[in-house]
Amino acid sequence: xxxxxxxxxxxxxxxxxxRRMTRFAPVNEQMDEIRRDAVEVxxxxxxxxxxxxxxxxxxxxxxxxxxxxxxxxxxxxxxVSLRKLRTFQELGHEVIFVVGDYTARVGVxxxxxxxxxxxxxxxxxxxxxxxxxxxxxILDVSRVRIEYNSRxxxxxDLAAILELTATYTVARMLERDDFAKxxxxxxxxxxxxxxYPLMQAYDSVALEADVELGGTDQKFNLLVGRTVQExxxxxxxxxxxxxxxxGTDGExxxxxxxxxxxxxxxxxxxxFGKTMSVPDSLLNEWIRLAGTWEGAELQEALxxxxxxxxxxxxxxxxxxxxxxxxxxxxxxxxxxxxxxFKQHAAPDEMPEVTLTLTDAALRVQDGGAWLPxxxxxxxxxxSNSEAIRLIEQGAISVDGAKLTDRNGRVAANAGGTAVxxxxxxxxxxxxxxx
Amino acid sequence: xxxxxxxxxxxxxxxxxxRRMTRFAPVNEQMDEIRRDAVEVxxxxxxxxxxxxxxxxxxxxxxxxxxxxxxxxxxxxxxVSLRKLRTFQELGHEVIFVVGDYTARVGVxxxxxxxxxxxxxxxxxxxxxxxxxxxxxILDVSRVRIEYNSRxxxxxDLAAILELTATYTVARMLERDDFAKxxxxxxxxxxxxxxYPLMQAYDSVALEADVELGGTDQKFNLLVGRTVQExxxxxxxxxxxxxxxxGTDGExxxxxxxxxxxxxxxxxxxxFGKTMSVPDSLLNEWIRLAGTWEGAELQEALxxxxxxxxxxxxxxxxxxxxxxxxxxxxxxxxxxxxxxFKQHAAPDEMPEVTLTLTDAALRVQDGGAWLPxxxxxxxxxxSNSEAIRLIEQGAISVDGAKLTDRNGRVAANAGGTAVxxxxxxxxxxxxxxx
Numbered sequence: 001x002x003x004x005x006x007x008x009x010x011x012x013x014x015x016x017x018x019r020r021m022t023r024f025a026p027v028n029e030q031m032d033e034i035r036r037d038a039v040e041v042x043x044x045x046x047x048x049x050x051x052x053x054x055x056x057x058x059x060x061x062x063x064x065x066x067x068x069x070x071x072x073x074x075x076x077x078x079x080v081s082l083r084k085l086r087t088f089q090e091l092g093h094e095v096i097f098v099v100g101d102y103t104a105r106v107g108v109x110x111x112x113x114x115x116x117x118x119x120x121x122x123x124x125x126x127x128x129x130x131x132x133x134x135x136x137x138i139l140d141v142s143r144v145r146i147e148y149n150s151r152x153x154x155x156x157d158l159a160a161i162l163e164l165t166a167t168y169t170v171a172r173m174l175e176r177d178d179f180a181k182x183x184x185x186x187x188x189x190x191x192x193x194x195x196y197p198l199m200q201a202y203d204s205v206a207l208e209a210d211v212e213l214g215g216t217d218q219k220f221n222l223l224v225g226r227t228v229q230e231x232x233x234x235x236x237x238x239x240x241x242x243x244x245x246x247g248t249d250g251e252x253x254x255x256x257x258x259x260x261x262x263x264x265x266x267x268x269x270x271x272f273g274k275t276m277s278v279p280d281s282l283l284n285e286w287i288r289l290a291g292t293w294e295g296a297e298l299q300e301a302l303x304x305x306x307x308x309x310x311x312x313x314x315x316x317x318x319x320x321x322x323x324x325x326x327x328x329x330x331x332x333x334x335x336x337x338x339x340x341f342k343q344h345a346a347p348d349e350m351p352e353v354t355l356t357l358t359d360a361a362l363r364v365q366d367g368g369a370w371l372p373x374x375x376x377x378x379x380x381x382x383s384n385s386e387a388i389r390l391i392e393q394g395a396i397s398v399d400g401a402k403l404t405d406r407n408g409r410v411a412a413n414a415g416g417t418a419v420x421x422x423x424x425x426x427x428x429x430x431x432x433x434x
Numbered sequence: 435x436x437x438x439x440x441x442x443x444x445x446x447x448x449x450x451x452x453r454r455m456t457r458f459a460p461v462n463e464q465m466d467e468i469r470r471d472a473v474e475v476x477x478x479x480x481x482x483x484x485x486x487x488x489x490x491x492x493x494x495x496x497x498x499x500x501x502x503x504x505x506x507x508x509x510x511x512x513x514v515s516l517r518k519l520r521t522f523q524e525l526g527h528e529v530i531f532v533v534g535d536y537t538a539r540v541g542v543x544x545x546x547x548x549x550x551x552x553x554x555x556x557x558x559x560x561x562x563x564x565x566x567x568x569x570x571x572i573l574d575v576s577r578v579r580i581e582y583n584s585r586x587x588x589x590x591d592l593a594a595i596l597e598l599t600a601t602y603t604v605a606r607m608l609e610r611d612d613f614a615k616x617x618x619x620x621x622x623x624x625x626x627x628x629x630y631p632l633m634q635a636y637d638s639v640a641l642e643a644d645v646e647l648g649g650t651d652q653k654f655n656l657l658v659g660r661t662v663q664e665x666x667x668x669x670x671x672x673x674x675x676x677x678x679x680x681g682t683d684g685e686x687x688x689x690x691x692x693x694x695x696x697x698x699x700x701x702x703x704x705x706f707g708k709t710m711s712v713p714d715s716l717l718n719e720w721i722r723l724a725g726t727w728e729g730a731e732l733q734e735a736l737x738x739x740x741x742x743x744x745x746x747x748x749x750x751x752x753x754x755x756x757x758x759x760x761x762x763x764x765x766x767x768x769x770x771x772x773x774x775f776k777q778h779a780a781p782d783e784m785p786e787v788t789l790t791l792t793d794a795a796l797r798v799q800d801g802g803a804w805l806p807x808x809x810x811x812x813x814x815x816x817s818n819s820e821a822i823r824l825i826e827q828g829a830i831s832v833d834g835a836k837l838t839d840r841n842g843r844v845a846a847n848a849g850g851t852a853v854x855x856x857x858x859x860x861x862x863x864x865x866x867x868x
Contacts (some may be wrong), residue, residue: 008770102593104590104597106593106596154591154592155591156591156592157542157588157590157591157635158536158587158588158590158595161592161595161629162537162540162626162629163626165624165625165626165628165629166624166625166626167624168624168625169622169623169624169625170604170608170613170617170623170624170625170628171617171622171623173621173625174604179604183604183605185526186605188603189603189604189605189627190599190601190602190603190604191599191600191602191603191604191607191628191632192596192597192599192600192627193604194599194604194625195595195596195599195625198625199592213545227584252561381543
């Protein structure tokens with residue numbers, strides 16, 4: 001069984017532990033593994049040289065991945081890079097998680113973006129452990145080296161910081177996309193923000209990193225690392241730029257702050273449901289980056305996506321649940337989804353509400369209740385105005401039929417019932433009484 | 435005798451010591467003294483308020499002046515600000531020299547401009563004393579507080595520096611004239627250079643400076659001080675922008691590095707001679723800023739400059755020598771100058787050189803020596819090519835007549851002499867021998 005095929009086969013199983021390889025695989029095989037799914041390897045020839053030297057000297061490469069301790073929860077977008085780190089582990093290299101605890105500890109302002117919270121050392125530790133535990137779904141964290149960057153950032157004095165800031169020019173800093181855009185638009189960039197990429201670069205100096213991984217939005221910062229390492233007399237790191245998985249909205253990169261993410265510890269039903277909500281236009285991207293299929297299986301999944309996106313999405317949903325839970329959970333989640341959505345049927349269990357026809361909110365007239373008042377009385381809307389908005393947005397169905405008239409009426413007779421539905425998942429069964 | 439007149443009268447005498455005034459003069463009188471010759475007071479109303487409070491509370495203002503310990507020698511351009519500081523002393527306020535020892539001590543690179551030398555603590559002390567001793571020609575250094583900025587800069591850690599850099603935006607930093615120009619022209623500005631104005635501003639925070647003095651080229655940095663002090667919850671300093679004296683070249687500001695300066699410890703003859711070399715277009719500026727005349731005397735000097743620039747320049751030369759030496763030295767320097775230049779005569783004493791007519795360098799032919807070879811043999815040029823360049827530049831005279839022909843010949847007979855002159859001041863008397 002050739003090396004690459006063996007790796008692919010192993011990748012299909014959930015990782016529990018990864019045996020360290022005693023010898024390094026041939027450089028070209030390693031290159032193939034590392035390059036797969038990567039957007040860019042900057043530069044490839046340096047990576048090949050590093051791998052050759054590593055194999056010759058029996059010294060694993062140091063592969064760096066940063067982690068923001070104020071955001072300890074992993075989503076399936078993070079998994080793209082973590083899976084690549086696992087590949088490095090399988091190839092015998094050393095993975096280092098750099099916990100960016102320094103700024104979290106000192107709680108400095110962040111200028112343009114949202115302020116970062118200030119965390120206690122205990123909170124930082126807790127978050128690092130939470131991150132490592134979740135990362136353990138994907139790679140062997142027992143073999144990951146975890147470093148806190150306050151170890152080398154806290155002792156820096158002004159002289160050292162002047163030296164660091166002398167390595168980079170203002171003009172090159174302003175080439176970073178977000179800086180360029182903000183500068184162009186006259187939005188404030190504080191001088192402090194120029195120090196962040198340099199601090200991240202200094203992490204690479206402190207660790208003598210051989211490789212740093214990051215998403216396409218990190219490319220600039222990773223390249224700063226190369227320049228700064230060189231100025232400190234080190235061989236520059238290779239930047240391995242990984243694709244960013246877009247979130248369920250189909251627009252932004254997946255992120256907790258955009259509310260478009262699938263957390264790797266979410267319940268199976270949520271995972272499946274969120275995957276089914278992904279727009280068809282993202283299906284190939286998700287199959288490649290979140291599905292983790294390889295070879296013939298990948299081709300099959302992509303072919304299905306082209307032929308029947310709905311079935312392909314279901315297969316992807318099962319796949320994702322199976323990766324982070326197991327096959328049984330995947331089946332259960334799919335069945336749950338079908339009850340809720342596929343059969344367009346109300347679930348077996350839903351809140352039961354009894355309303356009297358004399359309830360003023362219902363405004364019963366000629367045997368019909370006023371729909372907005374009914375929704376509020378049934379607990380599906382907080383106010384008449386919210387109810388009207390929901391109706392006009394097409395979010396309301398009664399007995400399976402969508403109603404969009406804000407003055408719509410629902411047959412209301414003593415002893416009768418109606419199933420009200422708001423959006424895809426919120427139901428109530430109303431019983432009318434005298 | 436009104437206060438201002440008393441001050442003006444005292445200003446005419448060379449300062450030896452300044453008695454501390456026990457009470458503060460009225461604010462409007464202080465304002466008049468401070469504003470005189472200043473380019474800008476930013477902002478005037480805040481200065482008035484500070485002076486009022488100072489008088490009310492009996493608390494002197496803290497007036498800050500920076501000093502670069504790698505450049506300990508004062509020239510008469512520096513004297514403009516120092517004289518203003520002396521006014522503050524006379525008004526009862528506290529003058530603080532801030533020795534920028536931190537960067538000199540750590541010897542960081544400077545990016546765009548020339549690298550600053552790294553100095554030992556002993557060298558820094560020595561230079562600070564040299565500076566203070568020279569400043570003692572102008573103000574009472576026994577009452578100046580001398581502070582080394584490493585006292586507050588050395589203890590800063592990265593967190594404190596991030597906080598400092600968060601106070602200022604990149605866009606505002608790029609508004610500084612030299613940064614704007616370099617950025618525009620695509621010349622490098624290192625991120626480190628953005629930290630220097632912030633460090634200077636932090637000096638003001640550490641000292642809780644009420645006023646900072648600086649030349650027009652320091653205006654930006656002084657204003658940064660205001661912003662940063664405010665961000666640190668302090669009342670911002672008033673910026674007192676002083677005019678820059680242009681150097682003897684009539685172009686650049688006076689500076690040792692441009693070689694266009696008159697040092698305050700230079701010999702009287704040098705001072706007088708350099709003053710006479712100032713272009714007429716600068717005469718008014720020099721009379722105002724270097725002459726230190728006031729009132730009617732100033733008007734007289736300016737009137738003379740309009741009527742007879744040459745006589746006015748001589749008066750200014752005497753004045754400057756008298757300020758930094760004494761009246762006798764001024765007379766002697768003027769007489770020396772007249773011998774050298776006014777009478778267009780060679781000085782009484784000059785090197786005497788005896789050359790034999792058979793000296794190959796002279797290429798004697800038909801009783802004439804080759805001029806370039808003659809200049810080299812007489813020690814006025816280092817090589818034939820330098821000699822030719824000097825001749826073609828019109829820098830060479832023989833017996834008082836300028837020669838500009840590179841193949842010019844000088845009568846050379848045994849027992850004869852010739853006075854060679856290079857530029858204004860280098861002479862040699864050649865005796866020809868068999």
